Amino acid sequence: MKDKRIFMQGMKDGMPVALGYLSVSFAFGMLAVENGLPPWAAVVTSLTSLTGTGQFVGVDMLAKGAALAQIACTVLVINLRYLLMALSWSQRLDPKLGLFQRMLLAFGNTDEVFAVSMAQPGMLKASYLAGLILTPLLGWVGGTLLGCVASGVLPASVRAALGIAIYAMFLAIIVPPARDSKPVMQIILIAAGLSLLMRYAPGLRLLGSGWSVILCGIAAAAFGAWRYPAVEEVEHDDQ
Amino acid sequence: MTTSRLLLFILVLALTAHLPRMIPLVVFRRRITNRFVQSFLLYMPYAILGAMILPDMLFSTGSVVSAVAGGAVAFWLAYRRKGLLPVALAATAAVFVVERLMTWLTMGGL
Numbered sequence: 001m002k003d004k005r006i007f008m009q010g011m012k013d014g015m016p017v018a019l020g021y022l023s024v025s026f027a028f029g030m031l032a033v034e035n036g037l038p039p040w041a042a043v044v045t046s047l048t049s050l051t052g053t054g055q056f057v058g059v060d061m062l063a064k065g066a067a068l069a070q071i072a073c074t075v076l077v078i079n080l081r082y083l084l085m086a087l088s089w090s091q092r093l094d095p096k097l098g099l100f101q102r103m104l105l106a107f108g109n110t111d112e113v114f115a116v117s118m119a120q121p122g123m124l125k126a127s128y129l130a131g132l133i134l135t136p137l138l139g140w141v142g143g144t145l146l147g148c149v150a151s152g153v154l155p156a157s158v159r160a161a162l163g164i165a166i167y168a169m170f171l172a173i174i175v176p177p178a179r180d181s182k183p184v185m186q187i188i189l190i191a192a193g194l195s196l197l198m199r200y201a202p203g204l205r206l207l208g209s210g211w212s213v214i215l216c217g218i219a220a221a222a223f224g225a226w227r228y229p230a231v232e233e234v235e236h237d238d239q
Numbered sequence: 240m241t242t243s244r245l246l247l248f249i250l251v252l253a254l255t256a257h258l259p260r261m262i263p264l265v266v267f268r269r270r271i272t273n274r275f276v277q278s279f280l281l282y283m284p285y286a287i288l289g290a291m292i293l294p295d296m297l298f299s300t301g302s303v304v305s306a307v308a309g310g311a312v313a314f315w316l317a318y319r320r321k322g323l324l325p326v327a328l329a330a331t332a333a334v335f336v337v338e339r340l341m342t343w344l345t346m347g348g349l
Binding site for chain 2: 015016017019020036037038041044045048049050051054055058062068071072075076079080081082083084085086087088089090091093095099102103105106107109111114115116118156157158160161162163164165166167168169170171172173174175176177178179183184187188189190191192193194195196199200212213216217218219220221222224225226228229230
């Protein structure tokens with residue numbers, strides 16, 4: 001019963017993510033259909049990939065007739081940032097979890113799910129993560145289906161406005177800890193500053209945003225770890 | 240587009256999405272004790288989110304002006320420790336209002 005309650009809590013915490021996903025996956029569904037994918041392929045892609053940018057870029061390249069190997073390389077680079085998030089999760093998951101459970105949970109480690117999981121103190125419970133993954137997954141797949149079916153029904157003004165939802169969520173996640181911790185604030189400002197620099201400094205833009213996020217994240221976090229080594233802060237499981 | 244190319248495409252996207260998520264979880268089963276690495280992993284998520292917000296947030300809506308307005312509303316509410324959903328909805332509403340306003344102005348309202 002306790003597990004069930006934790007699972008429900010996870011599903012509830014996943015609601016804002018699911019809402020944010022609805023708009024993005026709606027756009028993906030429309031784009032996929034506009035680019036010649038049959039609706040079933042768009043929905044299956046969303047169900048099996050569960051990744052935003054990767055899917056958009058992939059469909060775009062597919063429509064332009066790119067080779068599959070080329071698509072694989074590009075999307076892999078975009079998705080490399082997951083390595084860092086998964087590494088972070090690996091330190092907070094119950095070490096006793098089996099291989100299959102780990103693989104299932106790894107499936108749902110998206111940017112937004114990861115971000116919400118950060119707000120959880122201590123070790124991450126498998127039942128919590130399962131709930132936290134399920135609602136966004138439903139939102140992601142459902143939004144894709146709606147986007148395919150109702151191509152262009154939602155007014156452009158509403159779709160455009162929803163684009164900010166995910167970034168607003170990111171702010172809601174990082175601003176309170178930044179308010180409480182000077183190192184965290186400095187690290188965020190450095191990462192954002194570097195990211196702007198990578199985008200606008202001549203020459204550096206060639207790297208593309210996938211690499212840019214990885215490099216900026218690593219640089220800022222490494223600076224933080226060197227300048228402000230943290231005291232043991234990861235709590236051990238209370239069970 | 241042939242069905243086999245579509246199926247391969249779906250497989251490629253799924254593999255490239257999941258290998259980076261799966262490998263660290265399966266490989267690193269022990270706790271890392273090195274203090275630098277621990278601190279690095281503690282700070283990294285904030286750094287990643289910081290790098291993802293700027294500059295991409297500025298181009299997430301119909302115009303940079305409405306994105307800045309939405310971002311400002313989100314920041315203010317987040318600073319006051321409001322939850323994820325209220326912050327996201329308020330920012331969306333702010334963007335919507337600003338974009339309506341801008342359309343109205345350019346339509347010759349003034």
